[in-house]
């Protein structure tokens with residue numbers, strides 16, 4: 001859940017950043033959402049799987065554990081993230097993952113090198129998502145699959161309502177849009193995969209519903225994943241003149257208010273699985 005614009009390697013600007021707090025946020029997000037997002041993904045022994053945009057390995061660890069016999073190759077454009085992911089997988093004792101630094105648009109694998117591709121929270125950061133999927137399509141064997149998971153900030157609603165919270169969330173949507181990216185991309189997975197030429201496309205919305213009877217989601221999702229992400233764009237939103245400091249802070253307080261005893265928070269991820277024709 002964040003943004004990069006792409007106009008060649010050197011121009012990539014990753015709005016969410018590669019800082020320590022963002023890495024912790026990605027870990028919180030991954031561990032909170034493991035069942036919701038991964039329960040129906042496991043690859044057969046012997047199959048070759050490419051994970052694209054692995055970051056610091058927050059999803060890689062689940063992929064590796066759920067598909068112990070698969071040969072997983074995980075790539076990311078950030079060398080630092082790849083190094084962190086490699087370390088994490090080594091510490092966890094998995095031996096079925098190879099890591100490489102690489103750009104989606106310039107991967108050097110031979111055509112049809114992989115049975116399956118897995119992409120999570122990457123598409124929203126790309127200014128050319130259709131081109132990215134054309135590049136990935138070439139790497140999948142005929143009949144193989146692509147699995148894509150993305151969020152959609154437009155799916156956010158909560159109780160008690162807070163106009164300021166919606167304004168703060170919208171700041172991130174606008175900042176991503178200005179960088180050529182799309183925080184509301186979840187709803188576009190079907191049309192994008194269809195446009196690229198994938199077949200048997202199946203998209204399933206995965207709603208995270210949080211109330212105070214689910215304290216681990218209150219902490220892990222509402223506070224440490226979603227609100228932390230919105231808080232991360234405070235300075236850039238104010239600097240860009242999208243919002244004033246008071247309204248932004250009221251918005252963050254509004255999000256925290258949904259974590260109290262009577263509060264409710266909802267967000268929907270979209271998971272698509274499709275076949276290469």
Ligand SMILES: C[S@@+](CC[C@H](N)C(=O)[O-])C[C@H]1O[C@@H](n2cnc3c(N)ncnc32)[C@H](O)[C@@H]1O
Pocket residue numbers: 001002004006014016026030052053054055056057058059075076077078081102103104105119120121122125
């Ligand atoms: C929000 S992170 C998601 C990381 C991981 N998939 C997860 O769910 O925790 C997005 C990742 O995409 C990577 N990325 C962005 N543009 C890329 C590109 N053109 N090629 C490869 N990776 C890219 C970033 O470096 C970042 O690690």
